[in-house]
Amino acid sequence: MWLYSPLEIVSMTAAAIMLDWLIGDPKWPTHPVIWIGRWIRWMEHKLHPGKNGDVTSVAANPRWVKWKGVVLTISTVALSFGIVLLFVSTAHRIHPWLGYAVSTWLIATTVAIKGLKDAAYLVYRPLRTGNLADARKYTGYIVGRDTAHLPEAELTRAVVETVAENIVDAVVAPLIYALLGGSPLAMLYRASNTLDSMVGYRNDRYRHFGWASARWDDVMNWLPARLTGALLVLTALLTPGCSAGRAAAAIRRFAHLHPSPNSGIPESAVAGALGIELGGLNSYGGAASERARLGWPLRPRTQQDIVYAVRMLYGVSFIMMGGLLCVIFVLG
Template sequence: MLLFSLQEILWMLAAAILLDRWIGDPRWPTHPVIRIGRFIKRLEAVLQREGASPSLPAAALRFRGAVLAATTVTASFAVLWGIVAAASAIHPWLGYAVNTWFISTTIAIKGLKDAALLVYKPLSSGNLGEARTYVGYIVGRDTDHLDEREIARAAVETVAENTVDAVVSPLFFALLGGAPLAMAYRAANTLDSMVGYKNERYLHFGWFSARLDDVLNWIPARVTGLLLVIAAWVTRGMSARRAWMSIIRFARLHPSPNSGIPEAAAAGAMGVRLGGRNRYGSVISERAGMGWPIQPLNREHIMGTVLLLYRTADLILGGVVCLWIAVIIG
């Protein structure tokens, strides 16, 4: 059962985008995604008690992982639907406010910018140690021995990739089903970030979560690629043509069916080369190159990627407003 009309959803999406850009992630009450993460940890502790045992069949681990994913996503949707429905029953405007606020918690425009700035500022002052610490908060790779170029690459890649995960995808699902569906998506995305690894513990247990995240992001990632091309077109010093050609040439080389699209677009738009060697503990991962090295990658490209992020958010906001006006007129 839909709680809101398309017209109502559209203006709430616009309000949620503005709310996130001005305020960002809430410090109180506890962020809903943090609560989802705690739920995943508790349920994993129950389902994964034998997860490290090589004697447990892969099929059994995959089944348990599917139970974890299905339970988490369903519970996230059901709880949010109940909260929004209860608020709407008290008063329609309370329902609007609650739905808008929860949508804003599923996106992270300001949060991504702030995280990027925490890396950019110490790089600007030559403090590589502090920059390594902060970039380590937003990437999974080892950062202890990264030089400035590699720190910048890590930050650029994660901001570009999260333009899908933390902006376009949740807004896409919010358009389809309000805050409950957006939060269900964030639950799936959080599952992937927590258990979707190809290591001994999660290779089978996290398989379903990783595939679910790939499926849910498939359409939004391609929409993001188009938006980034347009964002490059309206941004001085960036190339829309190169962004588009980079997507066509390089995105398919990325191990993820989705992440290569925004990374290739950002690399092409700014004329830099992304990808390369990443270290994860004792594991070395060689990522295919993205884009052409027209200029050396440096800290300024972190802010260039943030600019692309904000231009993308502006395009979405403008599109939502235009669609809202069209619905009203129609």
Template structure:
């Protein structure tokens, strides 16, 4: 029977972080999230056939969410169990690899830098194109400051979704629970919209993602504040104060925490007017505009994200070493 001790689990998570730092998501290897996305698309087409009342549509959405997360977790558990029965080290390697695919520190950094470099070189058109790959808002016509804001907000928010949250669930249940979280997060990104098509069908997916991110978002806020406190170019005290002052103004119960923390840490203002499919969405302003937002704030936000990853990796190793002694 597959079983991980506390020490093995801590080492497993640290290994997954290092794999992501060094390798990221190799473009030639199939990514589990692609398979999850295809499953969601298939079930969505099947469940949305015909019409129904609002209640029926919500029930169909709940069936979609439960089916996807259960199937993902069970398949991952079976793969890990098979590898473990072949050899414990095989089980460790499979777990570490799949956990590393649920986190994306290197991928986020690479994507953010693809926005930063054109901005630094004055190529606003290319910067708009690059930021359009990582955000859902309309990016055509964005000014330099708004392009930078989009990138900063995405890195801040995804410090939760693409790092702290999957590791939190991996700590509880290794790769199966980490992949369950990734499935829920993918569901939210595909159907968790508040538009006419998905308002009811995606309701369960959106609420599930909110529930799973509740603790990780608050842990991330604390770690971002701690990282900022150790940085020469940021303020930990102001980051924590911004969380308490502005986070609740965000429409998401979780996303406002890392975004407010980054805004406070850097002394800039995030939020404002976004457009989605031509429809204007006004977001609450987060932070105090002590200075104008600039392209270099993308790099500063990436450093804050890496600081969070270093705190977590270091903490895991310290606990592991203390248990070994």
């Protein structure tokens, strides 16, 4: 970002990682993602023709509904970028150090390393005590599939898949965009990801309205997902109990089977590294859905795989922090 030198942007990004490690992602009313979500819901109410679950008007004119979804996508990412740029510029004019602090905090709000770990351990802890009821409840907080009757192995799969997929969304991608364009571009990415998580579904309500949001999120994640695959292989090389060779082989063998052009890469890498199989039969609202099976089932999944997945999550963040510190040392 033109307000700051490359060294300043790298330093603020490194500080944002540390801030997330220590504090995480408090659910403050002022959190930018909360406001982005409110904007999306407000715009959906104004633009989506299928109000109150009525999808007949959507089916009648899907092309027009798609264009309304394009308006939602463009307006959300443009406003997210513009407002943050204005906010940071104003803070910087008041005092450069205020600008640094605001930029660092805003970048940190786009990252969710600790939040992802906390969500995973919210399921892991009751699994350790055999409390499947709580484990199913908390798993339902982080996945869209039905969880009311899942056994331990399937609960573990749901959590490991979520952690693996979100290493792209919650760690690598926002940090890459922060390095490329400071907090405004990092927030533009977070807005893109929030759009996909709210309207990017392939169901009757959102298949057309959320089409632009889903495709834009695929574009934004294309390079970060592939970088994440390489980082996960390196993490597996440095993590006891993981296989870097299997992680790399699993990406080549299975990633393209996933319906997403990006999510299959981190999920395959983690499955291969741990020697387990991810994917399989899920249920959404009582309807069965078979997902691509990723990795080789060399052993049964256990609750400990949640711990291994979180270790890989943190391993990726440690490698990225190490790279940033090296750049700071060289440029400084």
